[in-house]
Amino acid sequence: MDLSQQDWADQLKADTNAVVLDVRTEDECSEGMIPNAINIDIYKGQGFIYAVEELDKAKNYYVYCRAGSRSAQACHIMNQLGFDHTYNLEGGFMQWKGEVDFPKE
Template structure:
């Protein structure tokens, strides 16, 4: 797992052709906006969250974020334990995100 600054995370993501953005916040938080094209898996779902992770392609590079960087750090740790080689945590999370934001309908 790597903790990346907002700039490094965004720059690396932009160049990565094998990237998947993963939002691990609650649905209520996602309703306030999401990084475009992110997959939403709520870390608070416990075992269901782990089961959903297991269904993801472990050969991809995952850019993981939450509200402030804490839960996404935990998620990256869980992903590493499950055999994901590349999980990048967004330091500062969505609260400090300066990039594009999408809103779900």
């Protein structure tokens, strides 16, 4: 499900069963990440699928990428793998106005 930046942030804040998933590349993550996000690069293809299959399907996943299209694709893949609650951040990290963490070197 696509959510606007505001709806995504509001719903995430209220969700006690949430996992934030960043599907960008490692290089992109070095530009900053939404706090507490885990990174699984969708460009890793089958590796992405293997990593996602390790995740808890009972959680709610808030997925983002740079602009919103890779994360929409990731949500679609996750839904096919049996994840019922995936939320795509429309506009992606480029339009994110919330808090940002920078990965430690």
